[in-house]
Amino acid sequence: MINSISNSSCVFEARVFIFRVSAKIKRFNLTILQFLKYNGYSNNSLIIHKRRRMKAKFGSTIAQAEEARDKTPHDSFLSGLFDSQARFELAFPYPKQSEDDRVEGQKILDALDELLRKTVNANEIDKRGEISDEALEGFRRLGLTGVKIPKSHGGLGLSQVNYMRLAELLGSRDASIAALISAHNSIGVPTPLMMLGTEEQKNEFAPQLAAGDFSAFALTEDEAGCDLFRIRTYAVRIRDTDGSITGYRLYGKKRFTTNLTRDGKTPFARWIIYIARIVDDPSEIKPLDTKEDAESKKVFGAFIVDTRNEELTVLCRNYFTGIGAIYNGNSQLEGVYVPEGRRLRVRDTEGRPIKENDGITAALTALGIGRLTLPACSLGNMKKTLQIARHYAAQRITLGRPIGEHEQLGKFLCDMAANVYAAGALLHIAGTRTDEKQDIRLESAVCKVLITEWGHTALNDRILIRGGRGIETDDSLFAKGEPAFGDERDLRDSLLNRIGEGANTLMNVWMAREELDPYKIRGDAILQGSLWEKVKAVLWFIRQFLKPPSPVDWSDPMFENAGPLLHHMEFIRRRAKALTRNTVLASIFIREKLEVRQLVLARLAMNAAYLWAMAAVCARAASDAPRYENRAYELADYFCKERRKEIEPARSLFSQIFRDPNAGCVHRLAKRILKKEMLFLEEGIIKVVND
Template sequence: MGKMKDKDDLFESEEMKILEEARETQRHEGFISDLFLGEASFDYVRPFPEQSSEDKQKADEFIERLRKFLVEKVDPNAIDRDGEILDDVIQGLKDLGVFGLKIPREYGGHGFSQSNYRRIFQMVGSRCANIVALIAPPNSIGASVPILKFGTEEQKNKYLPQLAKGKISAFGLTENEAGSDPSRIKAMAQRVYNEKGEHIGYKLNGRKVWITGSVKDDGVPLGEYVVVVAKTKDDPKMSKKKLGLSTLFISSDLVGYTTPHRTRFGGLKAIYNGVLEFDNIFVPKENLIGPEGRGFKVADQSLAVGRLTIVSSCVGGLKQSLQIARWWCKKRVQWRQSIGRHEATGSRLVKIAYLTMVTDALAQYCAKLVDDHKDVRIPAMSAKVIATNHLWEALDNLMQIRAGRGYENYYSLKNRGEIAVGVERMWRDSRVNSIFEGENTLLSLASGREGTDDYKQKASALMEGDSKARLSAGLWMSKQLSKSFKRRLGSSHETFIYNQSKLLTYQLLRVGEKYRMTGLQKKQLVVGQLVARVYNLFLMALVLSYAEARNDKPLAKELADYFCLTVREEMTGAKWTTDWLLNGSHGRVDELAKRLMEGEAKWLEEGIISALEQEGVEI
């Protein structure tokens, strides 16, 4: 007799079915997925994958033109103060082709690689988060990505050239009651038939909220197009069939399309985000993107790479933070010496430096995975979590370093004669990054779901499979258990990563035994802790490889080594020991901070528009 399903079990529900059907089912490949299986596969990160000089040259001229425009036309502090981006700035960005960065050249776009796209958003992210919020959605999750991935040739030929020329598009998924749970979407697209009984389109009704890139002002659309995820059903006269979630491409000038409210937030004061309402809008059948009933799959898979936009912009913010911290730690004198020479403040500077280096490595690595057509599913969602957390942590430390001047706004500093940098603006703007495009806790849990897929499948086979399937699954579990006891001798970081990967396997087997692997998703705190271990080990391996590839760069090796030491101390609880008090990583802070203040790691700040230089400060 088969296993009876609990009708109240969320993980056997229709809600979970939507998420599971959206998953790409091919087996994961890469360093992170192998860690979940107890393998430290260093070949995935060594040698560190670098962007070729040939590819880099393809975007150099564009980046310089964009840099000049951002310096001359974009004032991030005025945009923050006024809550608006000037129309001539938006038009200038359109003229530069900024809304078609990855649209292939045959459709009129720039056709940039992910690595060049990363460089562009790193620079924009260092200058103005509101500009990132304007140009990121059309490039990362607006109409161009779903059309490129799932659209017909007719859709590509008709719409991509328009989008490349500056037609702005948004993606409408979220509703008041539908955030992470797409089953709660209420927007409804009902099939429409002609007199001959032919399906010709849909009648769309519903309401979407927090749609970035959609609303210029109350009642005024920003862009021309929106991709909407809605429930679809047949005309009741034809059948009562429910057709699942579907993705529809609609124009903002259609009768029945309104933008009643522009939303305002604590940060990103000039984000064009708001409410969309659809009242009996007719959408032609030709505007269906992807198969009917596969709308959430279109959304989820379009977001997979799109999340790397946030990662790249975070690197720009981190590099800006590092430069400001380095400058102020050296310039500000208290108790007869630069504040960076005081260990507590120096440790904050060092932390900002290694967070910047680790996140830069992560952004470059993921971009190259995309360019090389390698599996980026787990790395991309992991990178979004890590990068947004790192930027917030760095800015929080920068706020403490700048103290009152950090919390004081740009114009107040300026008006009383200070060298003004908008740390509090950067701090406010960065907070939402952990919510955008997949809330961080949910993405961490999703990483765990993907990483433990092999365990889940074997556990299901043990519980529900036939005798052959149970035998095969049992042997696999036995091999994993045997593997989990293996250890290597030595104190290197690589040995630590190897041994911890085996410990991770043991822990996964134990928690799977206790909570049942198929039900592990319910234990979110447990999964979160396991994923945090995976992230730490991955970042250690990645930053060591990144530093090896930059052995000619001052402080690269030392910062990587310090980061790995702090991770090890955290994971092993070493900070609570007498040995740490006497011999811990803190002993390296003074020298690292001194060298950072002397500018030895200025190479880590490359690729940004310096806020200090804009204020006349020589860095």
């Protein structure tokens, strides 16, 4: 009887198994049919019609934006994730800064630390909306206007790693001075000049910048933000009798230009890079949102403008909710003359311009590296936030114990500490790759998005920990003789970090576009290619769907000391396959609409960003283990578990309550933070509390 029941049970389970397999095969067949339909074997005319309608609506803007893209394939951990690859060799072994480079940077940091303590009062700067002349002269004297300029041209010639250490220090002191130095060095003239300029241009401008001239970058207009092809500022070519171009006359208006003006009337920056459309006649500029404008061929250029030119007018200074002393303003150009020698060009190895339409490329090239400075400033503020929150959470007693030992507030401390640790890892790897002239287009965008978001969240949590004192002004606290740390000011200041140099929402979509480039190429082939191109594209998608995750030899010496974190790294490896498969399915079922499904694109981009952050923090912990022992592992483990919850969120309340991987970690890690066992996370900034 028992055997009969057992046999019946086995037969039933086998039938259930066969039914499930059959159902999966049917679903897979349906997927293939959808794929073939997408490939054009049915309803292809409908797809082409939709594509034509989209092209008619947007004209050639999308095509021109695609043309301006840097089409160099990404050599990146992030792009590999969409090919079922977890390229741990790009994070392991964790890069170490050379001792000579560290010492050289530390000398500048020590001098800057002393200057900031003497001349920079963040509360006064916020109230007055001005940086003192003493501080500005001190920055010039230290050579901070030449941070990215080589010593051969009179600058400090700091490495990117040291420059980000400097940005951390500035960000921990005051957001306005951080914006001043960052806007000048990162996206102002120095970085584009050293990347794109000729030797003649470098010899002309670099010494003046290193000697103290500030600069700016003018891109945004009333009708042009993230869509750069709506730029209306134009440059009219001036030709010699033989037809050669000798210069340009610039016309138009720009807004939100940082370092433009202090008084709202006269320029503060001596040199400004203007991005403008190049034309032979002003009549080529057509009204926006018309068919004529959409179909017109647009060529853009990047021009270095001397602000002493009388045809350049400062219209106003802009004031914002935060960063009270940011010298941001609007300007107008009314025939400003710029000689051909002051146009920045994208050139080949022999110094010859590659193409005429290189203004957008120049802008994006500068922003790619310059984008690392904002998250570095945010990291400095995050370290200060951790310091303030830790100190207050240990001193404030509620219900018989420090508030930091209560689980909710303790989790705030844990999140701050883990995110500070991860942010440092992401920036250090990106900075090292920059110094090695490697591709960081995606890494810089991930740093910008993740770290500025973490910084804003940390400031919110700092205010919740400090309660009423967190939203009380510094003057009010000083009047009562209590210490003040600028909680509400720092929160206001952090808003700009999420918007400046590419809003985070836009950056998510941009990252997805770059990461999914191979998918777009094959998708376009299916829609518009020949029959053979369609077949190859379909086969590529099938291979992507079936491709196994890349093998990893965990016994490799580069994974030395990573043992306690290998289960997280194995998760990354497996999730790379899942990310690839889900991207294939999105391409199949959403099809040509995927390029406008921004929420889907953002989810894909953020999943990849979290996996990269996990890999970076594991690499740092493996490197730090001999020095910090279990503390590094504990921070990395907590961070990875939190990111895994975002990548694979719990589906039920039961799972949220009983299967939270960090449920037992919060109290233990929070107590270690309160006991000052994690003080190494607060290094590199000015101390603001008296422990």
